[in-house]
Amino acid sequence: MTTINLTFLGTSSAQPSATRNHQCIALRLDGDIWLFDAGEASQHQLQRSQLRMGKIEKVFVTHMHGDHCFGLPPLLCTMTNSNPSASNEAPKPPIEIFGPSTLRRWLRSTLKLTRSTLGRQYTVHELLLPTDPIDSGDPTDPDNPLHHNEILGRNILIDTANNAWSVLTTDKWSVIAAPIVHSIPSLGYVLTEHPIPGKIDIVTIQPLLARNKDALLREQGVKNPMALLRTVQSGKDLHLPDGTVVLAPKPRPGRRIVILGDTSDPSLIAPHARDADLVVHEATNAKTFLDPPELTYEEAERNAISHGHSTPQMAGRWARGVNARRLVLTHFSARYKGDDGGEEGAQGEGPRVMEEIRRLAVETFGEERDGEVFCARDFWSVDVPRT
Known part of the structure; x- marks a missing residue:
């Protein structure tokens, strides 16, 4: 079962206070962390928490106000400080960052102008409206070359029929984003877990398997009939030797x-x-x-x-x-x-x-x-x- 937990690392609005930092939410999915926004001093909040920066694989930025993104460049520098190339560790995949137009260029400029070198590559995928400029990341462009740790990300155009962006799909999750009304372009993110197997009624199935135990061993070489529960759990109907069909439960x-x-x-x-x-x-x-x-x-x-x-x-x-x-x-x-x-x-x-x-x-x-x-x-x- 996938463990899902949200930790709020910052809960203040425009100005931080003595008790609240700028916006930052850590979503834990099994062993990985997906970060939503990274306001100023987010790295300090992570250091004070029980979370490990090295587990951050993705960052989702909602909009370009500073209380939601000013902490991203220093966080990248700190969390990639351990360079696998200097050890026996295998290089990790790039950190993926998603957000609105201008995020890529702003982050690139900040890292370049501060002469920052990361211990891991990163890529920025921009969620674009039809009127947004497209950052080509052309390495021959003298005014906007890539940062030396940057891999050019995707330019994801909005599906105007659904008013949404298809952000990413993993083996367990799909993520979409949609525009929401604010004083500047702002995003909301919806994470949806793929359907999960339905519950098995073991009390009903167990006698059926027991009744077919000898036939299963003789005809299919199945020594432990209960192992066939995996077939039902995977969504496949189970056909028993006596003609009984155990229907797989509907996915939830x-x-x-x-x-x-x-x-x-x-x-x-x-x-x-x-x-x-x-x-x-x-x-x-x-x-x-x-x-x-x-x-x-x-x-x-x-x-x-x-x-x-x-x-x-x-x-x-x-x-x-x-x-x-x-x-x-x-x-x-x-x-x-x-x-x-x-x-x-x-x-x-x-x-x-x-x-x-x-x-x-x-x-x-x-x-x-x-x-x-x-x-x-x-x-x-x-x-x-x-x-």
């Missing part, structure tokens, strides 16, 4: 995870996010007890939208609209302190304001799902179990 849908960048309206990604097991949605602004009493919830929402952001109520409403099972809020204003108690203790301002924000999201997500709404804090982890 895999898990689905939605990770949104900054947004005031993620409606374009909604068709791809249906029945998500987990939605990560920003909640930058909210009306709480920290605000003047005369500020209304409607005004707070208008203020958030005017800057391309969301309130907890907007996040809850959208997550309910796609029938998500669980909602995690992140990207909080720096004025909302971390909720780990801190100097003010368990009953301090931080825990109080975060619980108020969480409850605002519950109001629109659904009171019956109160236990499935969370406010992320730095270094907090959440598992995504199979249903």
